[in-house]
Amino acid sequence: xxxxxxxxxxxxxxxxxxxxxxxxxxxxxxxxxxxxxxxxxxxxxxxxxxxxxxxxxxxxxxxxxxxxxxxxxxxxxxxxxxxxxxxxxxxxxxxxxxxxxxxxxxxxxxxxxxxxxxxxxxxxxxxxxxxxxxxxxxxxxxxxxxxxxxxxxxxxxxxxxxxxxxxxxxxxxxxxxxxxxxxxxxxxxxxxxxxxxxxxxxxxxxxxxxxxxxxxxxxxxxxxxxxxxxxxxxxxxxxxxxxxxxxxxxxxxxxxxxxxxxxxxxxxxxxxxxxxxxxxxxxxxxxxxxxxxxxxxxxxxxxxxxxxxxxxxx
Amino acid sequence: xxxxxxxxxxxxxxxxxxxxxxxxxxxxxxxxxxxxxxxxxxxxxxxxxxxxxxxxxxxxxxxxxxxxxxxxxxxxxxxxxxxxxxxxxxxxxxxx
Numbered sequence: 001x002x003x004x005x006x007x008x009x010x011x012x013x014x015x016x017x018x019x020x021x022x023x024x025x026x027x028x029x030x031x032x033x034x035x036x037x038x039x040x041x042x043x044x045x046x047x048x049x050x051x052x053x054x055x056x057x058x059x060x061x062x063x064x065x066x067x068x069x070x071x072x073x074x075x076x077x078x079x080x081x082x083x084x085x086x087x088x089x090x091x092x093x094x095x096x097x098x099x100x101x102x103x104x105x106x107x108x109x110x111x112x113x114x115x116x117x118x119x120x121x122x123x124x125x126x127x128x129x130x131x132x133x134x135x136x137x138x139x140x141x142x143x144x145x146x147x148x149x150x151x152x153x154x155x156x157x158x159x160x161x162x163x164x165x166x167x168x169x170x171x172x173x174x175x176x177x178x179x180x181x182x183x184x185x186x187x188x189x190x191x192x193x194x195x196x197x198x199x200x201x202x203x204x205x206x207x208x209x210x211x212x213x214x215x216x217x218x219x220x221x222x223x224x225x226x227x228x229x230x231x232x233x234x235x236x237x238x239x240x241x242x243x244x245x246x247x248x249x250x251x252x253x254x255x256x257x258x259x260x261x262x263x264x265x266x267x268x269x270x271x272x273x274x275x276x277x278x279x280x281x282x283x284x285x286x287x288x289x290x291x292x293x294x295x296x297x298x299x300x301x302x303x304x305x306x307x308x309x310x311x312x313x314x
Numbered sequence: 315x316x317x318x319x320x321x322x323x324x325x326x327x328x329x330x331x332x333x334x335x336x337x338x339x340x341x342x343x344x345x346x347x348x349x350x351x352x353x354x355x356x357x358x359x360x361x362x363x364x365x366x367x368x369x370x371x372x373x374x375x376x377x378x379x380x381x382x383x384x385x386x387x388x389x390x391x392x393x394x395x396x397x398x399x400x401x402x403x404x405x406x407x408x409x410x
Contacts, residue, residue: 081357157360
C-alpha cells in the first residue's frame with residue numbers, strides 16, 4: 001500500500017490535479033506557505049477597507065456613497081472568508097489578528113499609500129482591485145480546497161469593484177480640465193504601486209518555486225503582472241489617460257506590452273514599514289479592535305448567561 | 315478580558331434554491347445562535363445566494379479521517395448485484 005503520509009504521495013496528488021483538504025496529509029512547508037499567504041491575503045482585504053473608508057462621508061453623491069459602502073462591506077466579507085479558510089490550517093483567528101497587529105504578518109503594501117482625493121477611489125477600484133482580480137482568478141485553481149473555494153466566492157463579487165472604479169475614472173475624464181487632471185494624477189500615483197502588487201520578478205521571488213510546484217500559485221508573479229498590463233493599458237487609452245511610463249511599447253510579435261523598469265527600492269521600502277501610511281493603518285486597526293472589545297465581552301457574557309439558563313431548565 | 319476574544323466557530327450551510335441540498339459555504343465566529351445566523355447572512359448571502367441557512371457549532375462536526383479512505387470508500391466492485399445492469403430482463407420487457 002502507498003504511504004499516505006509521504007511527501008512523494010502528496011506531490012503525486014498535486015500533480016494529478018487533486019485538491020488538498022484540511023485533514024489531508026501535507027508537508028509542513030506547504031502548510032506554512034499557505035498560512036502566510038492566506039493570512040496576508042485576509043489582512044489585505046481588511047486593511048484595504050481603510051483607504052476607501054476615508055471617503056464614505058465625502059462621496060460626491062448618494063449613489064457614489066451607497067456603492068462605496070457596498071464595496072467596503074464586500075472587502076470585509078472577503079477578509080472573513082479568507083480568515084475562516086485559513087483557520088482550517090490550525091491557526092486561530094486571535095493568532096492571526098495578533099500577528100497582524102504586531103507586524104509579524106504582512107498585508108499588501110498597496111494599502112500603505114493614501115487615498116488623497118475622490119479620483120483615488122476610482123483608481124483604487126480600477127487598478128488595485130483590477131490587479132487583485134488577475135491574481136484571484138488564477139488562485140481559484142489553487143491546490144488547497146478551502147482557499148480555492150473562498151477565491152471562487154470572492155471572484156464572483158469582485159468584478160463590480162473594478163467596474164465601479166473604472167466608471168469613476170471615465171466620468172472624470174469626461175469632466176472639466178481640473179477633473180481630468182485629478183484622474184491623471186491618481187493614475188500617476190497608483191500605476192506603479194499596482195504593478196508592484198504582483199510581487200518581485202520571478203528571478204527574485206523567494207517563495208515562488210515551491211508555491212508553483214505545489215500549485216498554490218498557478219501562475220508566476222511576472223505572468224500575472226503581464227496579464228494585468230495587457231488588459232489595463234488599452235482601458236487607460238480608451239478614456240484618455242496616459243500611463244506614466246515613457247518606455248511602454250507594444251511588442252507586435254507577442255501582442256504583449258513591454259514596460260519600463262519597476263522601482264523595487266520603493267517596494268522594499270514600503271514593505272519594510274516605511275510607506276506613507278504603514279503606521280496609520282496598523283494604529284487604526286488596533287484602536288478599533290480595542291475599542292470594540294466591550295462588544296465581544298458583552299457577547300460572551302450573554303452566551304454564558306444563556307447557557308446557564310439552559311442548564312437550569314434541563 | 316478573555317484570552318480568545320474571537321468567539322466560537324460555526325459552520326455555515328446554504329440552500330441556494332428550495333428543493334436543493336444545503337451546501338457548506340464557510341464559517342463564521344459568533345457567541346450564540348442568533349449572532350451566528352445573522353453573521354452567516356451578512357457574510358455569505360449579500361447577493362441572493364440563498365433562500366435558507368443552517369449554522370452549527372464547528373465543534374459538533376464529526377469528520378472522517380482521510381487515512382481511512384481506502385476502507386470507507388471502497389466501491390465494493392465485487393458486489394455487482396448492487397447495479398441494475400446485473401439483472402437479466404426477459405426479451406421484450408418494457409419500462410423497466
